[in-house]
Amino acid sequence: MTSDMKSVEPTVVARPAGFAILQVVLIPVIAALNYVTGVVINLLKLPLFMDTWATMFGTVVAGLWVGIGGGFLYNIVMAFTLWGLPAWVWGFINVYIAVITWVLWRVGWVSIKQPAKLILAGIIIGVTNVFPVTLINVFIFGALPTYAGTAWIYAIILNQTGSTISAVIGSSIAAEIPDKLLSLIIAAIVASRMPARYTLRRPSPK
């Protein structure tokens, strides 16, 4: 008796069923996670914002568009409920963070297996984020000191340079670098604990 052995290939799901709908459902989750982190920061009384970590996390586990969508939506909701119309432009910061996180993830820097690169990636995000933050601060908030935690840095730089824009840049550097660094580290740690079945994108190329 002979039997034809049929070669069995592993099932490869290039684009799982309901992929698009899962992405759509994940966007509000990312936006809500950005918000809830604010509650955690309040509970722990930390001098940080941390309202972009979920954008980074969403980008890593579900793709660039989920990160962009979730981050931007968070700012839209906050603009309607608490921050007022000008705050929606902060959404562009989240878009920028999603894009740069995606680029750094693509080159393999957003991984807890490479802590040095992860820290460097966090610093890169923090430093480069200062420019869009300064633009928004100047044109939407009149370069006023908007955050009490760094107001003393703002005052010192203004006193020394006589320039509100330099003061905004200085206080942004002090606030953005630790904030984005910690956000990226938390995003990488949480992403590393995600079961593979919930990850909506292929593993990092490197």
Added chain:
Amino acid sequence: MSSTALKILRSGYVRGNSAFHHLDGRTKFLFFLWISLFNYVFYDLYFSAASFAIVLALAFACRIGKIVLTVISIVALPILILGIIILGSPLGFPPNKTPLFGIILYGHQIGLFLEGTVYVSVWSARLAITISAALLAYLTTHPSDLAAIMLKSRLPYKFAYAFLATVQLIPILTNEMTTIYQAQVSRGLNVKANLIDRMKSIVVLMIPLTLGAINQTQTRAIALESRGFSAPVKKVMLRDPRFKFADYFMFCAMGVFTATFAYLISTRGLVPFMQGVEYLLPGG
């Protein structure tokens, strides 16, 4: 700040029978854009104060005055106080020339300058007006109307879903966060530890919350699909918002005021009412 935002998101729509409640959501949103835009165009504290008084009066008429004042006291007031202390005082804001009042204490000048104080007040008032107008539009519009006007404004159905889902998810996730926080505290999480340890605590709070939230997305996706969310058909809404007489009246009023403002700009410039104050560009 987050607890106030949470209260707003939880309460959502505030029922009422005011004329503003009966306006179409699009009219309210247009009013919010219109009054915010003109306050960013004019550099005039009197103009901003009058606009703020109008928006606040509308807010009280719609029974959301207390919420609006609470939010402004949390968001705009600290910026006003910090800004006046730093930019209004002789700390180096370049346009400062005209002293409002001042004393010399141990050889140091202490006081406030007109230019810096007005600059900070105008920018803070702009923020206060946009915040109040946004809350006015959001809290007086029923969520179903909000979704319907998004669709009528030709925004993608997925966007309307994502917006409303976010508003609903935030209180749910915050409640879960509170449960996880209490569980972790009962397991020995020290929230009064040093800064580094408190930073580490974020991870033990965020991992269970995130995994739980992601887990629920599967169920939510199935529920949506079972209701034909991505079916290739035109979506219909329970409510069908239409413009009424009051909306057209509001458009006319905004049109008349826009013409008046354009006339003011052409004849008096961007500082139409405040005498002796120069227009300052963003950043001074």
